[in-house]
Amino acid sequence: MAHVAPSSSPNRNKILAALNEADYPNIFSQLEPVSLAQGEVIYEADSPMKYVYFPVTAVFSMLSSMEDGRTVEVGPVGHEGLVGLRIFLGADTSLDQVIVHVAGEAMRLRASVLKAAVSAQGGMSDKLVRYTQMLLAMTARSGACNKLHSTEQQLARWLLTMCDYVGEELAVTHELIALTLGVRRAGVSEAANGFRNGGVIEYRRGHIQIVDRRGLEVIACECYPVVKKEYDHLYADLSQPSRG
Known part of the structure:
Protein backbone atom coordinates (compact mmCIF):
# COMPACT_ATOMS: atom_id res chain seq x y z
CA MET A 1 0.00 0.00 0.00
CA ALA A 2 1.19 3.52 -0.78
CA HIS A 3 2.45 5.44 2.21
CA VAL A 4 3.50 9.04 2.64
CA ALA A 5 7.10 9.65 1.63
CA PRO A 6 9.28 11.72 3.96
CA SER A 7 10.31 14.06 1.17
CA SER A 8 10.15 14.32 -2.60
CA SER A 9 10.55 17.07 -5.16
CA PRO A 10 7.70 17.59 -7.66
CA ASN A 11 10.20 19.26 -10.01
CA ARG A 12 11.70 15.84 -10.74
CA ASN A 13 8.53 15.03 -12.67
CA LYS A 14 8.66 16.59 -16.14
CA ILE A 15 5.01 17.67 -16.27
CA LEU A 16 5.04 19.26 -12.82
CA ALA A 17 8.39 20.91 -13.56
CA ALA A 18 6.85 22.47 -16.69
CA LEU A 19 4.18 24.25 -14.65
CA ASN A 20 4.60 27.60 -12.95
CA GLU A 21 3.83 26.91 -9.31
CA ALA A 22 2.39 30.41 -8.85
CA ASP A 23 -0.19 29.69 -11.58
CA TYR A 24 -1.33 26.42 -10.00
CA PRO A 25 -1.39 26.92 -6.21
CA ASN A 26 -4.20 24.40 -5.74
CA ILE A 27 -2.18 21.68 -7.43
CA PHE A 28 1.15 22.23 -5.70
CA SER A 29 -0.42 22.76 -2.28
CA GLN A 30 -2.31 19.45 -2.52
CA LEU A 31 0.38 17.21 -3.99
CA GLU A 32 1.14 14.36 -1.61
CA PRO A 33 4.49 12.52 -1.82
CA VAL A 34 4.04 8.76 -1.54
CA SER A 35 6.42 5.80 -1.49
CA LEU A 36 5.38 2.81 -3.58
CA ALA A 37 6.50 -0.81 -3.47
CA GLN A 38 7.29 -2.93 -6.52
CA GLY A 39 4.24 -4.88 -7.65
CA GLU A 40 1.79 -2.59 -5.87
CA VAL A 41 -1.49 -2.26 -7.77
CA ILE A 42 -2.47 1.38 -8.32
CA TYR A 43 -5.59 0.76 -10.39
CA GLU A 44 -7.47 -2.36 -11.35
CA ALA A 45 -9.08 -2.43 -14.78
CA ASP A 46 -12.50 -0.75 -14.72
CA SER A 47 -11.90 0.58 -11.21
CA PRO A 48 -12.47 4.21 -10.12
CA MET A 49 -9.45 6.51 -10.27
CA LYS A 50 -9.52 8.63 -7.12
CA TYR A 51 -5.97 9.92 -7.60
CA VAL A 52 -3.52 10.68 -10.36
CA TYR A 53 0.16 9.92 -9.82
CA PHE A 54 3.13 11.93 -11.07
CA PRO A 55 6.13 9.55 -10.90
CA VAL A 56 9.34 10.92 -9.44
CA THR A 57 11.59 7.87 -9.02
CA ALA A 58 8.96 5.13 -9.35
CA VAL A 59 8.12 3.58 -12.71
CA PHE A 60 4.60 2.33 -13.42
CA SER A 61 3.39 -0.24 -15.92
CA MET A 62 0.01 -0.18 -17.66
CA LEU A 63 -1.04 -3.79 -18.24
CA SER A 64 -3.75 -5.13 -20.51
CA SER A 65 -5.11 -8.49 -19.33
CA MET A 66 -6.90 -11.20 -21.27
CA GLU A 67 -9.62 -13.53 -19.97
CA ASP A 68 -7.15 -16.44 -19.95
CA GLY A 69 -4.89 -14.54 -17.55
CA ARG A 70 -2.24 -13.46 -20.03
CA THR A 71 -1.03 -9.89 -19.79
CA VAL A 72 1.07 -7.50 -21.83
CA GLU A 73 2.36 -4.03 -21.09
CA VAL A 74 0.56 -1.24 -22.89
CA GLY A 75 3.32 1.12 -21.85
CA PRO A 76 5.53 2.29 -18.97
CA VAL A 77 5.13 5.62 -17.20
CA GLY A 78 8.04 7.30 -15.47
CA HIS A 79 9.11 10.80 -14.55
CA GLU A 80 8.03 12.14 -17.95
CA GLY A 81 4.31 11.78 -17.31
CA LEU A 82 1.45 10.83 -15.07
CA VAL A 83 -0.71 7.84 -14.26
CA GLY A 84 -4.44 8.48 -14.56
CA LEU A 85 -4.42 10.39 -17.83
CA ARG A 86 -7.96 9.18 -18.59
CA ILE A 87 -9.21 11.59 -15.92
CA PHE A 88 -7.97 14.45 -18.09
CA LEU A 89 -9.76 12.85 -21.05
CA GLY A 90 -13.07 12.73 -19.16
CA ALA A 91 -13.12 9.16 -17.83
CA ASP A 92 -13.48 8.17 -14.18
CA THR A 93 -12.33 4.55 -14.40
CA SER A 94 -9.10 2.92 -15.48
CA LEU A 95 -9.04 1.00 -18.76
CA ASP A 96 -6.06 -1.13 -17.71
CA GLN A 97 -4.48 -2.48 -14.58
CA VAL A 98 -1.62 -0.26 -13.44
CA ILE A 99 1.15 -1.60 -11.20
CA VAL A 100 4.38 -0.26 -9.79
CA HIS A 101 7.19 -1.77 -11.84
CA VAL A 102 10.10 -0.04 -10.13
CA ALA A 103 9.68 0.90 -6.48
CA GLY A 104 10.12 4.56 -5.63
CA GLU A 105 8.35 7.83 -5.03
CA ALA A 106 5.56 9.67 -6.77
CA MET A 107 3.45 12.74 -6.16
CA ARG A 108 -0.24 11.93 -5.69
CA LEU A 109 -3.10 14.32 -6.43
CA ARG A 110 -6.84 13.91 -6.03
CA ALA A 111 -8.57 13.49 -9.38
CA SER A 112 -11.02 16.27 -8.56
CA VAL A 113 -8.15 18.74 -8.09
CA LEU A 114 -6.69 17.89 -11.50
CA LYS A 115 -10.08 18.29 -13.17
CA ALA A 116 -10.57 21.71 -11.58
CA ALA A 117 -7.08 22.86 -12.57
CA VAL A 118 -7.53 21.78 -16.18
CA SER A 119 -10.86 23.59 -16.39
CA ALA A 120 -9.41 26.79 -14.94
CA GLN A 121 -6.09 26.98 -16.79
CA GLY A 122 -5.34 26.26 -20.43
CA GLY A 123 -1.61 25.84 -19.93
CA MET A 124 -1.86 22.54 -18.14
CA SER A 125 -4.16 21.20 -20.84
CA ASP A 126 -1.47 22.02 -23.41
CA LYS A 127 1.06 19.92 -21.50
CA LEU A 128 -1.32 17.00 -21.04
CA VAL A 129 -2.41 17.03 -24.69
CA ARG A 130 1.24 16.81 -25.74
CA TYR A 131 1.83 13.98 -23.29
CA THR A 132 -1.26 12.19 -24.64
CA GLN A 133 0.13 12.42 -28.17
CA MET A 134 3.42 10.89 -27.06
CA LEU A 135 1.65 8.14 -25.11
CA LEU A 136 -0.50 7.19 -28.11
CA ALA A 137 2.59 6.96 -30.31
CA MET A 138 4.35 4.82 -27.70
CA THR A 139 1.45 2.39 -27.22
CA ALA A 140 1.01 1.98 -30.98
CA ARG A 141 4.69 1.18 -31.36
CA SER A 142 4.57 -1.18 -28.38
CA GLY A 143 1.72 -3.13 -29.96
CA ALA A 144 3.66 -3.53 -33.20
CA CYS A 145 6.81 -4.52 -31.33
CA ASN A 146 5.01 -7.21 -29.32
CA LYS A 147 3.68 -8.72 -32.53
CA LEU A 148 6.66 -8.44 -34.86
CA HIS A 149 9.86 -8.65 -32.82
CA SER A 150 11.63 -11.43 -30.97
CA THR A 151 11.77 -11.83 -27.20
CA GLU A 152 15.46 -10.85 -27.32
CA GLN A 153 14.68 -7.61 -29.15
CA GLN A 154 11.77 -6.78 -26.85
CA LEU A 155 13.82 -7.48 -23.73
CA ALA A 156 16.68 -5.31 -24.98
CA ARG A 157 14.24 -2.48 -25.74
CA TRP A 158 12.63 -2.80 -22.33
CA LEU A 159 15.96 -2.84 -20.49
CA LEU A 160 17.11 0.28 -22.33
CA THR A 161 13.88 2.07 -21.46
CA MET A 162 14.21 1.16 -17.78
CA CYS A 163 17.85 2.25 -17.85
CA ASP A 164 16.74 5.66 -19.10
CA TYR A 165 14.37 5.89 -16.15
CA VAL A 166 16.40 4.58 -13.23
CA GLY A 167 19.98 3.87 -14.30
CA GLU A 168 21.98 0.75 -15.06
CA GLU A 169 20.97 -1.38 -12.07
CA LEU A 170 17.40 -2.68 -11.97
CA ALA A 171 15.64 -4.47 -9.14
CA VAL A 172 13.32 -6.70 -11.13
CA THR A 173 12.58 -10.41 -11.55
CA HIS A 174 12.33 -12.43 -14.74
CA GLU A 175 8.74 -13.22 -13.76
CA LEU A 176 7.79 -9.54 -13.66
CA ILE A 177 9.52 -8.90 -17.00
CA ALA A 178 7.62 -11.83 -18.55
CA LEU A 179 4.36 -10.40 -17.22
CA THR A 180 5.22 -7.07 -18.79
CA LEU A 181 6.27 -8.38 -22.19
CA GLY A 182 3.50 -10.95 -22.38
CA VAL A 183 5.92 -13.82 -22.97
CA ARG A 184 6.89 -17.00 -21.12
CA ARG A 185 9.18 -16.63 -18.13
CA ALA A 186 11.42 -19.30 -19.66
CA GLY A 187 11.75 -17.12 -22.76
CA VAL A 188 12.91 -14.17 -20.66
CA SER A 189 15.39 -16.34 -18.77
CA GLU A 190 16.78 -17.75 -22.02
CA ALA A 191 17.17 -14.27 -23.54
CA ALA A 192 18.72 -12.88 -20.35
CA ASN A 193 21.17 -15.77 -20.19
CA GLY A 194 22.20 -15.04 -23.77
CA PHE A 195 22.72 -11.38 -22.88
CA ARG A 196 24.87 -12.38 -19.90
CA ASN A 197 26.94 -14.77 -21.98
CA GLY A 198 27.38 -11.98 -24.52
CA GLY A 199 28.65 -9.62 -21.84
CA VAL A 200 25.89 -7.01 -22.05
CA CYS A 223 11.28 0.59 -31.71
CA TYR A 224 13.62 1.83 -28.98
CA PRO A 225 15.15 4.79 -30.91
CA VAL A 226 11.75 5.65 -32.40
CA VAL A 227 10.08 5.90 -28.98
CA LYS A 228 13.10 7.61 -27.42
CA LYS A 229 12.88 10.28 -30.11
CA GLU A 230 9.25 10.86 -29.10
CA TYR A 231 10.31 11.20 -25.47
CA ASP A 232 13.00 13.71 -26.41
CA HIS A 233 10.48 15.76 -28.38
CA LEU A 234 8.11 15.65 -25.41
CA TYR A 235 10.80 16.93 -23.05
CA ALA A 236 11.56 19.79 -25.43
CA ASP A 237 7.88 20.68 -25.77
CA LEU A 238 7.29 20.59 -22.02
CA SER A 239 10.08 23.09 -21.53
CA GLN A 240 8.20 25.67 -23.63
CA PRO A 241 6.17 28.29 -21.70
CA SER A 242 2.48 27.53 -21.15
CA ARG A 243 -0.15 29.83 -22.53
CA GLY A 244 -1.50 30.37 -19.03
Whole structure:
Protein backbone atom coordinates (compact mmCIF):
# COMPACT_ATOMS: atom_id res chain seq x y z
CA MET A 1 0.00 0.00 0.00
CA ALA A 2 1.19 3.52 -0.78
CA HIS A 3 2.45 5.44 2.21
CA VAL A 4 3.50 9.04 2.64
CA ALA A 5 7.10 9.65 1.63
CA PRO A 6 9.28 11.72 3.96
CA SER A 7 10.31 14.06 1.17
CA SER A 8 10.15 14.32 -2.60
CA SER A 9 10.55 17.07 -5.16
CA PRO A 10 7.70 17.59 -7.66
CA ASN A 11 10.20 19.26 -10.01
CA ARG A 12 11.70 15.84 -10.74
CA ASN A 13 8.53 15.03 -12.67
CA LYS A 14 8.66 16.59 -16.14
CA ILE A 15 5.01 17.67 -16.27
CA LEU A 16 5.04 19.26 -12.82
CA ALA A 17 8.39 20.91 -13.56
CA ALA A 18 6.85 22.47 -16.69
CA LEU A 19 4.18 24.25 -14.65
CA ASN A 20 4.60 27.60 -12.95
CA GLU A 21 3.83 26.91 -9.31
CA ALA A 22 2.39 30.41 -8.85
CA ASP A 23 -0.19 29.69 -11.58
CA TYR A 24 -1.33 26.42 -10.00
CA PRO A 25 -1.39 26.92 -6.21
CA ASN A 26 -4.20 24.40 -5.74
CA ILE A 27 -2.18 21.68 -7.43
CA PHE A 28 1.15 22.23 -5.70
CA SER A 29 -0.42 22.76 -2.28
CA GLN A 30 -2.31 19.45 -2.52
CA LEU A 31 0.38 17.21 -3.99
CA GLU A 32 1.14 14.36 -1.61
CA PRO A 33 4.49 12.52 -1.82
CA VAL A 34 4.04 8.76 -1.54
CA SER A 35 6.42 5.80 -1.49
CA LEU A 36 5.38 2.81 -3.58
CA ALA A 37 6.50 -0.81 -3.47
CA GLN A 38 7.29 -2.93 -6.52
CA GLY A 39 4.24 -4.88 -7.65
CA GLU A 40 1.79 -2.59 -5.87
CA VAL A 41 -1.49 -2.26 -7.77
CA ILE A 42 -2.47 1.38 -8.32
CA TYR A 43 -5.59 0.76 -10.39
CA GLU A 44 -7.47 -2.36 -11.35
CA ALA A 45 -9.08 -2.43 -14.78
CA ASP A 46 -12.50 -0.75 -14.72
CA SER A 47 -11.90 0.58 -11.21
CA PRO A 48 -12.47 4.21 -10.12
CA MET A 49 -9.45 6.51 -10.27
CA LYS A 50 -9.52 8.63 -7.12
CA TYR A 51 -5.97 9.92 -7.60
CA VAL A 52 -3.52 10.68 -10.36
CA TYR A 53 0.16 9.92 -9.82
CA PHE A 54 3.13 11.93 -11.07
CA PRO A 55 6.13 9.55 -10.90
CA VAL A 56 9.34 10.92 -9.44
CA THR A 57 11.59 7.87 -9.02
CA ALA A 58 8.96 5.13 -9.35
CA VAL A 59 8.12 3.58 -12.71
CA PHE A 60 4.60 2.33 -13.42
CA SER A 61 3.39 -0.24 -15.92
CA MET A 62 0.01 -0.18 -17.66
CA LEU A 63 -1.04 -3.79 -18.24
CA SER A 64 -3.75 -5.13 -20.51
CA SER A 65 -5.11 -8.49 -19.33
CA MET A 66 -6.90 -11.20 -21.27
CA GLU A 67 -9.62 -13.53 -19.97
CA ASP A 68 -7.15 -16.44 -19.95
CA GLY A 69 -4.89 -14.54 -17.55
CA ARG A 70 -2.24 -13.46 -20.03
CA THR A 71 -1.03 -9.89 -19.79
CA VAL A 72 1.07 -7.50 -21.83
CA GLU A 73 2.36 -4.03 -21.09
CA VAL A 74 0.56 -1.24 -22.89
CA GLY A 75 3.32 1.12 -21.85
CA PRO A 76 5.53 2.29 -18.97
CA VAL A 77 5.13 5.62 -17.20
CA GLY A 78 8.04 7.30 -15.47
CA HIS A 79 9.11 10.80 -14.55
CA GLU A 80 8.03 12.14 -17.95
CA GLY A 81 4.31 11.78 -17.31
CA LEU A 82 1.45 10.83 -15.07
CA VAL A 83 -0.71 7.84 -14.26
CA GLY A 84 -4.44 8.48 -14.56
CA LEU A 85 -4.42 10.39 -17.83
CA ARG A 86 -7.96 9.18 -18.59
CA ILE A 87 -9.21 11.59 -15.92
CA PHE A 88 -7.97 14.45 -18.09
CA LEU A 89 -9.76 12.85 -21.05
CA GLY A 90 -13.07 12.73 -19.16
CA ALA A 91 -13.12 9.16 -17.83
CA ASP A 92 -13.48 8.17 -14.18
CA THR A 93 -12.33 4.55 -14.40
CA SER A 94 -9.10 2.92 -15.48
CA LEU A 95 -9.04 1.00 -18.76
CA ASP A 96 -6.06 -1.13 -17.71
CA GLN A 97 -4.48 -2.48 -14.58
CA VAL A 98 -1.62 -0.26 -13.44
CA ILE A 99 1.15 -1.60 -11.20
CA VAL A 100 4.38 -0.26 -9.79
CA HIS A 101 7.19 -1.77 -11.84
CA VAL A 102 10.10 -0.04 -10.13
CA ALA A 103 9.68 0.90 -6.48
CA GLY A 104 10.12 4.56 -5.63
CA GLU A 105 8.35 7.83 -5.03
CA ALA A 106 5.56 9.67 -6.77
CA MET A 107 3.45 12.74 -6.16
CA ARG A 108 -0.24 11.93 -5.69
CA LEU A 109 -3.10 14.32 -6.43
CA ARG A 110 -6.84 13.91 -6.03
CA ALA A 111 -8.57 13.49 -9.38
CA SER A 112 -11.02 16.27 -8.56
CA VAL A 113 -8.15 18.74 -8.09
CA LEU A 114 -6.69 17.89 -11.50
CA LYS A 115 -10.08 18.29 -13.17
CA ALA A 116 -10.57 21.71 -11.58
CA ALA A 117 -7.08 22.86 -12.57
CA VAL A 118 -7.53 21.78 -16.18
CA SER A 119 -10.86 23.59 -16.39
CA ALA A 120 -9.41 26.79 -14.94
CA GLN A 121 -6.09 26.98 -16.79
CA GLY A 122 -5.34 26.26 -20.43
CA GLY A 123 -1.61 25.84 -19.93
CA MET A 124 -1.86 22.54 -18.14
CA SER A 125 -4.16 21.20 -20.84
CA ASP A 126 -1.47 22.02 -23.41
CA LYS A 127 1.06 19.92 -21.50
CA LEU A 128 -1.32 17.00 -21.04
CA VAL A 129 -2.41 17.03 -24.69
CA ARG A 130 1.24 16.81 -25.74
CA TYR A 131 1.83 13.98 -23.29
CA THR A 132 -1.26 12.19 -24.64
CA GLN A 133 0.13 12.42 -28.17
CA MET A 134 3.42 10.89 -27.06
CA LEU A 135 1.65 8.14 -25.11
CA LEU A 136 -0.50 7.19 -28.11
CA ALA A 137 2.59 6.96 -30.31
CA MET A 138 4.35 4.82 -27.70
CA THR A 139 1.45 2.39 -27.22
CA ALA A 140 1.01 1.98 -30.98
CA ARG A 141 4.69 1.18 -31.36
CA SER A 142 4.57 -1.18 -28.38
CA GLY A 143 1.72 -3.13 -29.96
CA ALA A 144 3.66 -3.53 -33.20
CA CYS A 145 6.81 -4.52 -31.33
CA ASN A 146 5.01 -7.21 -29.32
CA LYS A 147 3.68 -8.72 -32.53
CA LEU A 148 6.66 -8.44 -34.86
CA HIS A 149 9.86 -8.65 -32.82
CA SER A 150 11.63 -11.43 -30.97
CA THR A 151 11.77 -11.83 -27.20
CA GLU A 152 15.46 -10.85 -27.32
CA GLN A 153 14.68 -7.61 -29.15
CA GLN A 154 11.77 -6.78 -26.85
CA LEU A 155 13.82 -7.48 -23.73
CA ALA A 156 16.68 -5.31 -24.98
CA ARG A 157 14.24 -2.48 -25.74
CA TRP A 158 12.63 -2.80 -22.33
CA LEU A 159 15.96 -2.84 -20.49
CA LEU A 160 17.11 0.28 -22.33
CA THR A 161 13.88 2.07 -21.46
CA MET A 162 14.21 1.16 -17.78
CA CYS A 163 17.85 2.25 -17.85
CA ASP A 164 16.74 5.66 -19.10
CA TYR A 165 14.37 5.89 -16.15
CA VAL A 166 16.40 4.58 -13.23
CA GLY A 167 19.98 3.87 -14.30
CA GLU A 168 21.98 0.75 -15.06
CA GLU A 169 20.97 -1.38 -12.07
CA LEU A 170 17.40 -2.68 -11.97
CA ALA A 171 15.64 -4.47 -9.14
CA VAL A 172 13.32 -6.70 -11.13
CA THR A 173 12.58 -10.41 -11.55
CA HIS A 174 12.33 -12.43 -14.74
CA GLU A 175 8.74 -13.22 -13.76
CA LEU A 176 7.79 -9.54 -13.66
CA ILE A 177 9.52 -8.90 -17.00
CA ALA A 178 7.62 -11.83 -18.55
CA LEU A 179 4.36 -10.40 -17.22
CA THR A 180 5.22 -7.07 -18.79
CA LEU A 181 6.27 -8.38 -22.19
CA GLY A 182 3.50 -10.95 -22.38
CA VAL A 183 5.92 -13.82 -22.97
CA ARG A 184 6.89 -17.00 -21.12
CA ARG A 185 9.18 -16.63 -18.13
CA ALA A 186 11.42 -19.30 -19.66
CA GLY A 187 11.75 -17.12 -22.76
CA VAL A 188 12.91 -14.17 -20.66
CA SER A 189 15.39 -16.34 -18.77
CA GLU A 190 16.78 -17.75 -22.02
CA ALA A 191 17.17 -14.27 -23.54
CA ALA A 192 18.72 -12.88 -20.35
CA ASN A 193 21.17 -15.77 -20.19
CA GLY A 194 22.20 -15.04 -23.77
CA PHE A 195 22.72 -11.38 -22.88
CA ARG A 196 24.87 -12.38 -19.90
CA ASN A 197 26.94 -14.77 -21.98
CA GLY A 198 27.38 -11.98 -24.52
CA GLY A 199 28.65 -9.62 -21.84
CA VAL A 200 25.89 -7.01 -22.05
CA ILE A 201 24.27 -7.66 -18.65
CA GLU A 202 24.97 -9.34 -15.34
CA TYR A 203 22.20 -10.62 -13.16
CA ARG A 204 21.47 -12.33 -9.90
CA ARG A 205 18.07 -13.17 -8.51
CA GLY A 206 15.94 -10.03 -8.49
CA HIS A 207 18.61 -7.72 -9.94
CA ILE A 208 19.91 -6.92 -13.42
CA GLN A 209 23.03 -4.83 -14.08
CA ILE A 210 23.51 -3.35 -17.56
CA VAL A 211 27.23 -3.45 -18.35
CA ASP A 212 27.23 -2.79 -22.10
CA ARG A 213 24.51 -0.36 -23.11
CA ARG A 214 25.79 -0.15 -26.67
CA GLY A 215 25.54 -3.91 -26.95
CA LEU A 216 21.89 -3.76 -25.89
CA GLU A 217 21.22 -1.04 -28.45
CA VAL A 218 22.57 -3.33 -31.17
CA ILE A 219 20.26 -6.16 -30.07
CA ALA A 220 17.17 -3.99 -29.63
CA CYS A 221 14.72 -3.43 -32.47
CA GLU A 222 14.16 -0.05 -34.12
CA CYS A 223 11.28 0.59 -31.71
CA TYR A 224 13.62 1.83 -28.98
CA PRO A 225 15.15 4.79 -30.91
CA VAL A 226 11.75 5.65 -32.40
CA VAL A 227 10.08 5.90 -28.98
CA LYS A 228 13.10 7.61 -27.42
CA LYS A 229 12.88 10.28 -30.11
CA GLU A 230 9.25 10.86 -29.10
CA TYR A 231 10.31 11.20 -25.47
CA ASP A 232 13.00 13.71 -26.41
CA HIS A 233 10.48 15.76 -28.38
CA LEU A 234 8.11 15.65 -25.41
CA TYR A 235 10.80 16.93 -23.05
CA ALA A 236 11.56 19.79 -25.43
CA ASP A 237 7.88 20.68 -25.77
CA LEU A 238 7.29 20.59 -22.02
CA SER A 239 10.08 23.09 -21.53
CA GLN A 240 8.20 25.67 -23.63
CA PRO A 241 6.17 28.29 -21.70
CA SER A 242 2.48 27.53 -21.15
CA ARG A 243 -0.15 29.83 -22.53
CA GLY A 244 -1.50 30.37 -19.03
